Structure formats: structure tokens, C-alpha cells
Amino acid sequence: MIDHRGDTPAPARATAPESVVALIDAGSGVERELVGTWLAEGGLVHDLGVDAPVTQLDLDSGAIAGRLVGRRDDPLVVPVRVLWLPPERDGVRRITFADMALLTNPRKPNRLAQRRLVGKSPDRHVVLTGQPALLSELRVNNPEAAALLMKGSAEPFARAIVRAAVVALERAERSIIGDRYKVPRLVAEEILDSPEFLRRLEFIADQIGASPHEVYRRAEKALRELVAAQSRLVSDLFTQAMRPIHASTWKVDSDDSGLDGLRELNRRYPLVFLPSHRSYVDAFVLGDVLARNDFPPNHVIGGANLSFWPMGPIARRTGTVFIRRSFGDDEVYKAVVEEYFAYLLAKRFNMEWYFEGGRTRTGKLRPPRYGLLNYLAAAVRSNRIDDVLLVPVSITYERLNELGAIATEQVGGKKKPEGLAWMARYVRSQQHSAGRVYVRFGDPLSARDRLAAYGDPLTPPPMTIPLHRTEQSGTEPSSAAESAEVAELERKAVQRLAFEVAVGINAVTPITVNALVTLALLGVHERALTLGEVRTLLAPVLRYIEKRGLPSGELAALRDEQSLAVVLEQLSLAKVVTVYRGGLEPVYSIEAGAHLEAAFYRNNAVHWFINRAILELSILAAVETRAPDQLRAGWDEAFRLRDLLKFEFFFPERAEFSAQMTAEMLLVDPEWHQRTAEDTLGADILNKLTASGFIMAHRALRSFVDAQLVVAERLAARDSGEEIDRKEFIDECVAVGKQMLLQQRLRSPESVSTELFTSALKLADNHGLLTPVSHDSAKRRAELVRRRIEFADQLRTIATRIGQAATLDPFNRPAPGA
Numbered sequence: 001m002i003d004h005r006g007d008t009p010a011p012a013r014a015t016a017p018e019s020v021v022a023l024i025d026a027g028s029g030v031e032r033e034l035v036g037t038w039l040a041e042g043g044l045v046h047d048l049g050v051d052a053p054v055t056q057l058d059l060d061s062g063a064i065a066g067r068l069v070g071r072r073d074d075p076l077v078v079p080v081r082v083l084w085l086p087p088e089r090d091g092v093r094r095i096t097f098a099d100m101a102l103l104t105n106p107r108k109p110n111r112l113a114q115r116r117l118v119g120k121s122p123d124r125h126v127v128l129t130g131q132p133a134l135l136s137e138l139r140v141n142n143p144e145a146a147a148l149l150m151k152g153s154a155e156p157f158a159r160a161i162v163r164a165a166v167v168a169l170e171r172a173e174r175s176i177i178g179d180r181y182k183v184p185r186l187v188a189e190e191i192l193d194s195p196e197f198l199r200r201l202e203f204i205a206d207q208i209g210a211s212p213h214e215v216y217r218r219a220e221k222a223l224r225e226l227v228a229a230q231s232r233l234v235s236d237l238f239t240q241a242m243r244p245i246h247a248s249t250w251k252v253d254s255d256d257s258g259l260d261g262l263r264e265l266n267r268r269y270p271l272v273f274l275p276s277h278r279s280y281v282d283a284f285v286l287g288d289v290l291a292r293n294d295f296p297p298n299h300v301i302g303g304a305n306l307s308f309w310p311m312g313p314i315a316r317r318t319g320t321v322f323i324r325r326s327f328g329d330d331e332v333y334k335a336v337v338e339e340y341f342a343y344l345l346a347k348r349f350n351m352e353w354y355f356e357g358g359r360t361r362t363g364k365l366r367p368p369r370y371g372l373l374n375y376l377a378a379a380v381r382s383n384r385i386d387d388v389l390l391v392p393v394s395i396t397y398e399r400l401n402e403l404g405a406i407a408t409e410q411v412g413g414k415k416k417p418e419g420l421a422w423m424a425r426y427v428r429s430q431q432h433s434a435g436r437v438y439v440r441f442g443d444p445l446s447a448r449d450r451l452a453a454y455g456d457p458l459t460p461p462p463m464t465i466p467l468h469r470t471e472q473s474g475t476e477p478s479s480a481a482e483s484a485e486v487a488e489l490e491r492k493a494v495q496r497l498a499f500e501v502a503v504g505i506n507a508v509t510p511i512t513v514n515a516l517v518t519l520a521l522l523g524v525h526e527r528a529l530t531l532g533e534v535r536t537l538l539a540p541v542l543r544y545i546e547k548r549g550l551p552s553g554e555l556a557a558l559r560d561e562q563s564l565a566v567v568l569e570q571l572s573l574a575k576v577v578t579v580y581r582g583g584l585e586p587v588y589s590i591e592a593g594a595h596l597e598a599a600f601y602r603n604n605a606v607h608w609f610i611n612r613a614i615l616e617l618s619i620l621a622a623v624e625t626r627a628p629d630q631l632r633a634g635w636d637e638a639f640r641l642r643d644l645l646k647f648e649f650f651f652p653e654r655a656e657f658s659a660q661m662t663a664e665m666l667l668v669d670p671e672w673h674q675r676t677a678e679d680t681l682g683a684d685i686l687n688k689l690t691a692s693g694f695i696m697a698h699r700a701l702r703s704f705v706d707a708q709l710v711v712a713e714r715l716a717a718r719d720s721g722e723e724i725d726r727k728e729f730i731d732e733c734v735a736v737g738k739q740m741l742l743q744q745r746l747r748s749p750e751s752v753s754t755e756l757f758t759s760a761l762k763l764a765d766n767h768g769l770l771t772p773v774s775h776d777s778a779k780r781r782a783e784l785v786r787r788r789i790e791f792a793d794q795l796r797t798i799a800t801r802i803g804q805a806a807t808l809d810p811f812n813r814p815a816p817g818a
Contacts, residue, residue: 017076017134020044020052021068023165025059025081030114034082038127047129050076059165065158069149071135079130079165083173084109084117087124126176130168138164144195156193163190167347174296187227187343192220197339204331215332222336228299228319250397253553254289254439255508262444263295265389270348271444272376273298274501275393276365276509277354278604279402282395283320286352289439299344301353301372341372342379345388355498361406361755363603365505367647367762368498370491377494380448381458387449390497392442392504396604398435398512398553399574407596410753411734435570438512438553442504450500456493457486502650506607511545512553513567515605518598521577521590523699524811525747528580528587531561534568537811540693547667550608576601599703599750606700610649613700614641615664619685620801641701641798647759647766648704668692690808697805698747698812704759705798706751710737711760712792720784721775726761733757747803767791 022039026032036056045051057063059079068077086106106124109117117124138161139146145157191197198216205215262271275286283300290298297319321340327333344351357369379385405413452458520537521529529537538558545552557563568588571577576598578591590598615638622634638661642651651657665672669688689695710733718724737752746752764770769788773781806812 017050017052017074019073019075020050020054021075021077021135022054022056023059023064023077023079023161024056025079025165025169027108028111028114030111030118031082034118034125035080035127039080043127044078044129048078048132050078050132052076059162061155061158061162064161065154068135069154069157069161074134074136076132076134077138077161077165078132079169081128081130081169081173083126083128083176084114085124085126085177087121128169128172128176130165130172132168133164159189159193187340188220188223191223191339191343192216194339197335200335200339201332204335208331218332219336222333223340226321226323226336226340228321249401249434250285250437251435252285252289252439253436255441256289256293258441258443259293259295262389262391262441263293265444266295266348266350270345270385270388271295271350271391272345272388272447273350273352273391273393274355274505275352275395276505277356277359278363278395278397279359279400282354283352285395285437285439286393296350298350298352301351303358338375338378341375342382342384345376345379345385355501359406361410361600362753363600364606364648365502365650366755367759368502370494370498373494373498376447377451377456377490377497380451381456381490388447389444390447390450390501391444392501392508394438394440394442394505394509396438396440396509396512396553398437398514399570400600401434401574403597403600406600407594410596410755411738434574435514436512436553438510440508440510440551442508445497445500445504447497450497451493454493454496455489457489499650503652506650508551509605509607510551510553511555511605511608512601513555513557514571514601516541516555516558517564517567517571518576518590518602519606519609519699521588522595522598522602522748522750523806523809524589525806527811528589529811530585530587531565531568533811534588535559535561535564537694538564544612544667544692544694545608548608595749596753602699607649609696609700610645611660611664613696614638614645615661615668616689616695616697616805617641617701617798617801618661619689620804623682623686640794644708644763644795644798645701645704647762648756686808695805695809697802698809702799702802702806703748703751703753704756705795705802706746706748707733707737707753707756708760708763709792709795709799710740710746710751711757711764712788712795715764715769716785716788716792718788720781720788721772723772724770726758729761730754730757764791 022035022044024032024035026035039054039056042051044054055067055075057067068075084107114125133141139149139157141164142157142160145160149157197219201215201219202212204210205212208215265271273286273290275282283302287298287300300320302320302322303325323337324333327337341351353372355368355373356366358366360366376388380388448458516538517534519541520534535558542555542558545555557567568577568579572579572588572591574597575591576594577588580587580589618634618638618641621637622630625633635658639654639657642657645651652660662672669675669685714729714733714736734752734754734757737746737757740746741749741752761770767787769784769791773784775781
């Protein structure tokens with residue numbers, strides 16, 4: 001019952017124990033009889049090789065406190081339980097709704113069912129023993145509870161023994177039923193018994209001027225609200241009930257090649273799965289893939305907005321942890337969340353959350369939220385855990401039936417609150433086939449190694465992790481200035497860790513057929529394309545993808561006209577593409593009003609083409625410049641664009657970015673390395689760019705730059721002394737953006753998006769353009785006005801250059817005779 005690292009057995013003992021105490025976890029007379037018979041027939045000798053007198057005790061803290069913890073000898077303590085198994089179907093023992101027709105849980109049958117199963121189906125039960133431990137080992141393993149025992153208080157040590165026995169039995173069960181049924185027990189009780197946590201609550205009580213009893217009750221209530229009381233029965237049935245929502249809609253395409261190694265790592269470290277978030281069914285899709293590969297169920301962190309009845313109570317029984325969207329200044333709640341996170345990780349329960357903070361509204365990754373990663377980092381810093389592995393996960397859908405609602409929100413529509421009626425509508429909307437969903441796993445990241453590499457002042461982990469709580473380790477700062485410096489290092493380390501997770505997700509996100517088709521159609525302004533033209537446009541893009549070895553879906557369908565026609569027809573049924581059939585042959589274009597939906601599919605893969613688009617604009621900027629400054633002008637433009645797009649995409653450090661841009665240039669001009677600083681750029685390089693067969697700047701960047709331009713122009717028109725209400729400002733940008741589209745001052749309808757305007761506003765804030773200047777400082781006010789105007793002018797220049805790039809694209813040139 002000692003909680004050894006991993007699931008390795010305890011070391012062999014030099015001498016045989018003189019006595020044994022069997023802790024019987026039995027819920028009925030039938031189970032007691034089965035255990036008694038098993039013991040009498042030499043079960044302990046067979047399982048453990050132990051032949052000594054046996055005392056039977058109930059697995060109850062009262063019985064243990066009265067008859068075990070005070071013993072002066074050193075008995076071997078062995079937890080024993082009867083495990084009931086569901087009937088076997090197709091080689092798998094799993095509960096189905098048919099089993100429930102008998103009005104009993106096959107994993108916990110009632111007394112009458114137990115008696116019947118013993119006689120008719122003896123294969124449906126197993127007597128289990130958990131990892132045993134000597135009483136002396138249990139004292140060493142729980143020093144604080146043992147110290148209280150010396151003072152005459154037996155109950156804390158008895159409760160510690162109960163918890164250790166339950167954990168040992170759970171591990172023994174998983175060796176039979178599989179890791180996918182790993183569930184935690186007695187979580188709230190163990191956390192509330194932690195002396196360190198109790199001391200932290202006392203400190204908070206002193207800080208906020210409340211009584212320790214009141215703070216304890218608040219913590220207990222918050223903990224009961226948080227803890228996911230997992231149930232194997234509910235997990236089996238809920239999985240069966242929810243699987244049709246995605247199984248009938250998408251064919252799941254998962255790359256499981258690295259999961260064996262990941263499962264092996266999971267024997268030593270907890271895993272935190274961090275998926276991209278594009279749909280409400282993400283957790284069901286990922287959960288299905290992991291269950292098929294025998295991973296234990298993740299504790300999925302979800303927003304409290306999804307805890308509505310009846311889904312909330314059911315989801316909590318399957319491992320969902322509902323957390324308030326905002327903690328405010330509730331220090332008690334923060335402490336409870338941090339403690340619960342550390343507990344789950346220390347006990348090696350896997351976790352899952354969506355670090356973007358919500359579903360993407362644009363199709364690409366949103367900027368990460370750092371709150372939960374901060375709790376994880378705190379557990380590593382305090383050496384509560386040796387390490388935790390972060391697993392980037394990409395979940396990419398060929399088509400999504402919920403895009404209409406997402407697009408409506410982007411043009412100012414109100415998000416409908418989740419509830420039972422909302423759930424019914426959502427399930428109905430998933431009744432149409434939507435192609436494939438791709439699940440890809442990135443390389444796992446060691447949280448400890450990455451945080452240390454990023455400058456987080458971590459202390460080295462202990463050789464083994466003690467099972468009792470430890471105080472916060474590390475060198476305490478000697479001054480407020482040093483404390484602030486340490487906090488800043490920790491903050492930046494967590495941000496860089498989140499950045500690396502995002503890069504890991506993007507690195508395995510496949511390019512889908514719909515991403516490329518919408519990329520093609522969004523890049524031709526007010527023009528429909530024939531099937532042959534779409535195929536011709538995509539051919540060089542496919543060569544580029546193949547040359548770079550980018551991950552992709554079923555892209556072979558785009559090389560064949562018949563298969564390509566099927567892709568376009570499916571997008572037509574989804575009301576993203578419109579088809580005109582009245583002429584000589586069908587022609588295809590983006591459906592009126594569906595540009596945001598089309599952009600969502602395009603943006604699933606747009607990150608793969610951003611460097612190419614930046615290169616094109618940098619070449620145009622260099623060509624405009626007189627020699628000998630062309631190369632410098634090109635590099636300056638590349639870094640300027642990298643800075644302008646840093647709130648939209650995840651760029652590496654300057655050196656790595658430079659290497660990436662050079663690699664892109666070599667794809668356009670293989671002789672680039674032979675050029676010297678004195679060489680001029682002109683028609684030859686533009687000819688090579690055009691000859692490559694495709695131009696990406698207007699397809700990949702126009703919507704983002706257009707959105708930034710709207711924000712910049714509205715800022716330039718504002719009084720420099722006026723405080724900016726962000727929600728009101730975004731609403732203004734939506735209204736003005738629609739007007740600019742009608743005036744053809746914007747070329748991309750998908751740029752009118754609250755999400756893009758929000759990112760553009762963050763960029764403006766990063767440039768120091770939002771903070772108002774008081775009216776009594778005319779010079780500073782004039783300076784702010786000047787910088788806002790320069791910002792808008794800069795974006796107009798880039799928008800013009802994007803227009804120039806578009807003219808290099810043969811599909812954007814005027815048709816012959818026009």
C-alpha cells in the first residue's frame with residue numbers, strides 16, 4: 001500500500017511477516033463469504049507467497065483505529081476486495097444499456113444478483129489483493145499522521161491507511177479491467193486532511209480577516225463543487241450515449257503511432273493533453289481515441305457555463321471538472337483549484353483542457369490563456385510532482401455543422417446560452433455526414449525541462465517524491481525587487497511554454513481538402529472558377545506542400561477532377577460554396593454571406609503559408625527600394641510583418657525566423673545563396689515568384705491586414721484624450737467595416753470579424769496607441785495622434801502591396817477582352 005513511483009511492485013522483504021491483517025472492502029454478506037472462503041483456501045499463499053496467521057478487519061477507519069494502528073508487532077497489511085465484471089462481448093467487458101434493463105449495475109450487482117452470479121457465472125468475479133505493506137512502512141510513509149498517533153490521536157493515521165488501501169485496490173483493478181477505468185477515490189477527504197493545505201487556509205483567513213472555520217467551510221464547498229466523482233458505470237454508458245453524436249457525423253482519422261510510447265511514459269508521469277478547440281465535441285472525439293488505446297480517462301477542465309442539468313451532473317461523473325470562468329479576488333477558490341490540480345498531478349491522473357480559453361471563431365489557434373498552466377507550473381516549482389508531460393493535440397474537422405452560429409457571433413450576433421434546449425438543437429445539427437476528423441498528437445513536452453530552459457528559477461526535483469505534502473521549496477527572494485524579478489521570470493517561462501504547445505499543435509495540424517479549396521476560392525475577387533481552373537490553381541500549391549513535406553489529409557482528391565467535384569459539391573451542400581450550372585459548365589464561388597465560414601476552413605491550415613506570404617510582400621518591398629538597400633529593405637519588411645502579425649500567429653525567435661525565411665526564398669530562387677549584397681532585385685525575382693505558380697499574400701494575409709486597417713483608421717479618428725470602451729469600439733469597427741466593404745475599400749468580407757478586430761486592438765495596445773492622454777498635455781496628445789496616423793498609413797501601404805501581389809496571380813488578372 002506504499003505509493004511507489006509508477007506502478008512498480010514493492011521491494012522484496014528480507015524476512016517473512018509473522019502475521020497478516022487483511023483489510024476487507026466488502027459491501028455485502030456475499031462478498032464477505034467469497035473473501036473468507038478465498039482466505040481459508042490459501043488465497044494469500046497463492047497470490048503473495050505469505051503463510052501466516054490472518055486477522056480480518058473491515059476497511060473502515062474506526063475499525064483500523066481501534067484494532068490495527070496501535071499494535072506493537074509489525075503485521076503485513078493487505079487490502080482485499082471482490083471485483084465484479086460485466087459479461088464479455090466481442091472480447092471486451094463493458095457495460096451496455098442492455099445490462100441496465102436488469103436494474104442493476106454489472107460492476108456493483110445487488111445482493112440477489114451477486115448470489116446468482118456466484119452460482120451461474122463464476123467468471124464474473126475476482127478476489128483482488130492490493131499491494132501490501134508492513135505497518136512500520138505505513139508509519140514511515142505517513143510521518144505526520146504517525147506523529148499524531150504518538151500523541152494519542154489514531155484517527156488521522158487510520159484514514160491514511162484507508163486511502164492507501166483504496167489506491168492499492170484501484171491499481172490492482174486496473175491490471176484486470178485496463179487503464180481506461182482509472183478513477184480517483186476519496187479526493188476531497190485527502191485534500192482536506194492535508195496539514196499544508198490547512199495551514200494555507202489559516203494564512204488566507206488571517207489575510208482576509210475571516211475565521212479559520214469559515215474559510216475551511218468555503219474551501220470544502222468549493223472542493224465538493226470541483227471534484228469530479230468519476231463512475232465507471234456512468235463513463236461506459238455516457239460514452240455509448242454520446243458516441244453517435246460524432247461517430248455518425250465524422251470518420252475519426254487518428255495517428256496512433258506514438259501512443260504506445262506515450263502510454264509507457266504515463267506509467268511514470270502524468271500527462272496533460274492540450275488540444276486545439278474547434279467544436280463542442282472535441283472532448284468526445286479525443287476521449288474515444290484515448291479509450292480505444294487503453295488510456296485512463298482524462299480529467300477534462302470545462303467552463304461552468306456547460307454544467308447545466310442534466311449534462312453537468314453526468315459529465316462530472318465521467319471526469320469533467322467545471323471551473324468558474326472568473327475567480328476575481330476569491331483567494332479561497334484559487335487555493336482550492338491550485339491544490340486540486342497539484343493533487344491530480346501528484347497522483348498521476350491525466351488531465352485535459354483547452355488552453356485557448358474557448359472554441360476558435362476563425363479556424364486558427366487563438367492566443368493561449370495562462371491561468372491553468374500557472375497552476376501546473378506551481379506544482380512543478382514546489383516539487384509536488386517530479387514532472388508532467390504536456391501533449392499538444394490537433395483536432396481538425398473537414399466540415400463543421402456549427403459554423404453558422406460561430407459566423408453570426410463574428411458580425412455582432414449574440415451567443416446563445418448553453419442549456420437543455422441548446423443541447424437538443426446541437427445534437428440535431430450533427431445528423432449530417434461531415435467527412436473526416438483528424439486527431440494528431442505532437443511530441444510531448446517535459447514541463448520541468450521547458451520551464452527551466454526558459455529561465456524559471458526551479459529547484460531540482462527530489463530523487464523520489466515524498467507522499468506527504470512538502471512546503472514550498474526554493475530560495476526565497478531577499479527583497480521585494482528580487483521577488484518581482486522572480487515572478488516576472490516565472491510569468492515569461494509559462495508564456496513561452498504555452499507558445500511551444502501552440503507550435504506543437506500547429507506542427508501536426510494536417511492540411512485538409514476544404515482548407516485548400518476555400519484558400520483558392522477566397523483568393524479570387526468576385527469571380528467564379530470552373531472545375532478545371534480550381535484544379536489548375538491548386539496544382540502548384542500541392543507541389544509546394546509535397547516539397548515541404550507538410551502534414552495533410554486526403555489531398556489526392558484534389559488532383560482528380562471527379563474527386564474534386566465531389567469536394568466542391570459537399571461544400572455546396574454545407575452552403576459554403578455556390579454552384580452555377582446554367583452555362584456551358586458549372587462554375588464555383590464562395591456563397592454570398594458565407595465568407596466567414598469559408599475562412600474558418602482556410603484558417604485551419606493558413607499557418608503553413610504565412611512565411612510564404614511574408615516573403616512575397618518582402619520581395620515587393622525590396623523591389624521598390626533603390627540599390628544597394630534592397631536586401632536590407634526586404635529583411636526589414638519581413639520583420640515588420642512578423643511584428644504586425646504576432647497576435648495572430650506563433651512566430652519563432654528572430655534567428656529561427658530568418659532561417660525559415662531563407663528556406664522559403666530558396667524554394668523560389670534556388671540560387672539565392674549565390675547572390676551578393678550588391679545584387680539588385682527586379683524583374684528576374686518577380687518572374688521567378690510568378691513562375692512558381694501561386695501567390696499567397698492576398699490569400700493568407702489580406703483578411704488580417706484589412707481588420708487591422710479598420711481598427712487603425714478608427715483609432716486615428718478618435719480624440720487622443722478619449723478613454724476607449726473596447727466592446728463599444730469593436731462594435732463600431734464591425735459597422736464601419738461593413739460600410740468599407742460596400743465601398744470596396746476592403747477586399748475581404750471575412751475581415752469583418754469581432755475576433756480579428758479584438759486581435760488588432762491588442763496589437764494597437766502593444767504599440768501604445770490606446771492609452772488616452774490628458775487634455776493638459778498638448779504635445780503628448782499631438783504625438784499620440786501622429787503615431788496613430790502613422791500606424792494607419794503603414795497598414796495602408798501593406799494593404800496596397802497585398803493588392804500588388806494579387807495582380808501577380810493569373811486568376812486575379814482581368815479576363816481577355818474585359
